[in-house]
Amino acid sequence: MVLDNLKTKYMTRNDCYTANRKITPKGIMVHSTATSGVMAGAWFSRWNKSFRAGEINRQVCVHAFLDDKEIWQYLPWNHRGWHAGGAANNTHIGFEICEPRGHSYRGSTMVNYDVKKNEAYFRAVWQNAVNLCVFLCKEYGLTEKDIIGHAEGHRQGIASNHADPNHWFPQHGESMDTFRTAVKKALEGNQQPNPSTSQKLYRVQIGAYSVKANAEAQLERAKKVGFTDAFIRYD
Numbered sequence: 001m002v003l004d005n006l007k008t009k010y011m012t013r014n015d016c017y018t019a020n021r022k023i024t025p026k027g028i029m030v031h032s033t034a035t036s037g038v039m040a041g042a043w044f045s046r047w048n049k050s051f052r053a054g055e056i057n058r059q060v061c062v063h064a065f066l067d068d069k070e071i072w073q074y075l076p077w078n079h080r081g082w083h084a085g086g087a088a089n090n091t092h093i094g095f096e097i098c099e100p101r102g103h104s105y106r107g108s109t110m111v112n113y114d115v116k117k118n119e120a121y122f123r124a125v126w127q128n129a130v131n132l133c134v135f136l137c138k139e140y141g142l143t144e145k146d147i148i149g150h151a152e153g154h155r156q157g158i159a160s161n162h163a164d165p166n167h168w169f170p171q172h173g174e175s176m177d178t179f180r181t182a183v184k185k186a187l188e189g190n191q192q193p194n195p196s197t198s199q200k201l202y203r204v205q206i207g208a209y210s211v212k213a214n215a216e217a218q219l220e221r222a223k224k225v226g227f228t229d230a231f232i233r234y235d
Contacts, residue, residue: 115171
């Protein structure tokens with residue numbers, strides 16, 4: 001699976017990155033930022049700093065941030081992150097879902113959050129989060145059962161006491177359970193057919209290109225008109 005909106009820019013100044021500790025990912029932990037209006041790309045300048053050098057006020061780093069348009073990877077997936085505040089750092093990839101503009105917080109409660117206004121944004125970040133989890137599950141042999149929220153991690157004794165993303169998902173009629181269900185359905189939809197049991201497939205080629213950029217542009221046009229399963233084959 002390829003994530004067309006995944007961008008990579010490692011936080012090489014962050015102390016978590018320079019610690020250079022590796023993990024074998026056994027799960028995925030979902031966070032949300034609890035910061036109104038700061039999108040995925042903006043977190044690089046905020047966190048690509050050293051606590052030891054007095055450039056940042058806490059030691060923290062996650063593997064990725066995502067918003068309604070982009071997914072920014074800031075640590076290698078097998079790098080030990082500082083996101084859980086507990087033992088899950090040793091086992092889980094962590095990513096943050098960016099929250100839209102317009103609300104504040106009282107404790108873990110969103111204040112003046114406009115559900116109707118933010119529904120489209122929520123659905124877009126939800127889908128990006130599902131897509132990222134599907135990508136990581138396929139990369140590391142995980143399933144939807146290996147995905148937890150930060151609050152669930154706390155209840156399991158492997159993360160600090162945070163409410164995310166349970167403080168946000170229910171406002172749009174969702175939960176970590178429905179999130180896992182969405183990932184499960186997406187994983188099943190992305191399974192490759194078994195040649196020994198499935199019928200033959202006949203593929204239709206749009207074109208052949210000697211310039212990679214032209215092929216990628218044609219792929220993008222095909223997906224925009226509804227051919228979501230289109231792909232590039234390199235010969």
